[in-house]
Amino acid sequence: MGRYVIKRLLMMIPVLICVSFVVYFLMDLAPGDIIASMAPPDATPEQIELMREELGMNGTVFHRYFRYLKGLLRLDLGQSLSQKRPVADIFFERLPRTMELAFGSIFVALLIAIPLGIAAATHHRTWLDGVSMTTSMIGVSMPNFWFGLLLIIAFSLHHKWFPSYGADLGLKSLVLPAITLGTEQAGTLTRITRSSMLEVIRQDYLRTARAKGVSEKMVIRKHALKNALIPILTVLGSTLGNAFGGAVTTEAIFAWPGVGRLTVMAVNSRDPNLACGCIIMFSLLLNVTLLVVDIAYAYVDPRIKAHYAK
Amino acid sequence: MDKDLILDLKNLVVRFETEDGIVHAVNGIDLEIERGHAIGLVGETGAGKTTTALSLLRLVPKPPGVVECSKMELDGKDVLNMSVRELEQTRGKDISMIFQDPMTALNPVFSVGEQIAEAILLHENVSKAESMKRAIGMLELVGIPAERAYDFPHEFSGGMKQRVVIAIALACHPQLLIADEPTTALDVTIQAQVLDLMRRLREQYKTSLIMITHDLGIVAEICDEVAVMYAGKIIERGTLQDVFNRTKHPYTEGLFNSIPNINDRKAMLTPIKGMMPDPTNLPEGCAFEPRCPYAGEDCKRPQAKRDISETHSVLCCAYDRPGFHIDRKERS
Ligand SMILES: Nc1ncnc2c1ncn2[C@@H]1O[C@H](COP(=O)(O)OP(=O)(O)OP(=O)(O)O)[C@@H](O)[C@H]1O
């Protein structure tokens, strides 16, 4: 298991380097020049050039990228040009907010998806199945900025239960953004819960459990669900990825001070170090999440644990 | 009551209402078993043996299964009208079943010890640790070393899985044990061990047994009585001597003639010709009639059970014909 984890971690390095390359060059292609916009309006071209040198932004894009990469390999994300602080500081200041949002939304998604998926599977081809499948279709197809706005209108303008922006009120602030992002994830999760439950429900070992005298409730919740969790976990990994990605729009709607909004800001202000840093950290986070999910597998499915042990 | 019955089953009918038609799996079975007795339920594939057994546990999948029955009493308790709660208390405790296919009967994500302990935990007032200890005891009883209790089903061979399934079924010392072909997945030595184990347990706990099998040898070895099933009906029922030595039904005769006789290896093996009728479309009369060497016009009418003796009964109208009897080739 340990060796497997190390192998997976090492495999992330080339991926992250590729990501940094693509983002850095894309940022360079975007029109606009942050140095010119930072300089005072009456600065001469010589002064601007001097500034460029001071900030390490001189030379061709290749020179700049390799300078940046050298820093990266020393685990240095560089300085943000727009905020004049280390990128790492800015990122980690905001990361907890995004984690709250991502995990909050996954929590909401699981809370909806697991019971709904199980109900659909155990009542296969009845009205309950139809209702839950329709609900999940709506969840998947509803644009999340629109649903977020609806929630704001209903629960913060009309009823004033929850704030419509910011993260100052703790859990109360988290509710609407987490529901917005969570319902989007819930649709896919419900469908996979349903289909993997349907698969498990036909298995002979459930009959063995019933024959032992296990109650129907426990047959489903214990014997069936633990088996159904295996495919659900696979999807959960990519759902978490979606949640990080979806955080960008959701954070924008609710003015949530997370990494998603930071990234958008960085791109808008043409701050290459900050934008690159955010995106690299984002993909690192995503990769680590997928790895954690893979490890969680082994705990659910003994057959996979045996496989890693080899 | 003169007899102490562990099972009293009257007129069991099971059909599966599928998209391709109604499968008549069980068509009116009466089965009485005295406490402590072992009965062999034999018949070829598709005869409805497993379905009959599942009905006793009320585990026939519904839909598509529809179970009808006029009486189903287990140890004097009416299984048909039990509440869900009572049923759960009965399953695994009063009646339990060893399933046919050991490869799929165990849950892959729980250790075998846990799966045995669960049955004990459900029915007996013991702590978790105690139930695990007893589960390990059960494993040793079926010949699996104690240290393997924490292993998962995929780490066992087919024969070992079968023994785990047996351990689960026996964990709470049921009054009635149904063994659905418990030895088909096992090689001959293990098979003998398992049969021996079941015989010992029967003596120790006075367990009554329904042994489902196609193997007449196993029946002769551990059963007191035999019921022969064909197309969802019991066509002959009697003690071992009745059925083996005074065979009455042509189908039973056919079964005996299709197993080799080691004393006379040159004697022709005569397998029964033809196939069992399509269970979606059973004839009104005797279902064996198309394959029966003694068939006559009277066989096309519904058949009535005929008692030959106190213990022996047969479902065949040929015995209405004067002087009819089956002359089984002498085997010694
Ligand atoms: N769930 C089901 N749906 C539809 N038909 C079924 C179902 N279960 C059993 N049957 C049908 O019922 C009939 C009896 O099946 P059953 O499993 O009881 O036979 P069996 O005597 O146990 O045979 P075998 O020796 O092969 O185990 C068969 O025709 C089978 O196809």
Ligand SMILES: [Mg+2]
């Ligand atoms: Mg069967």
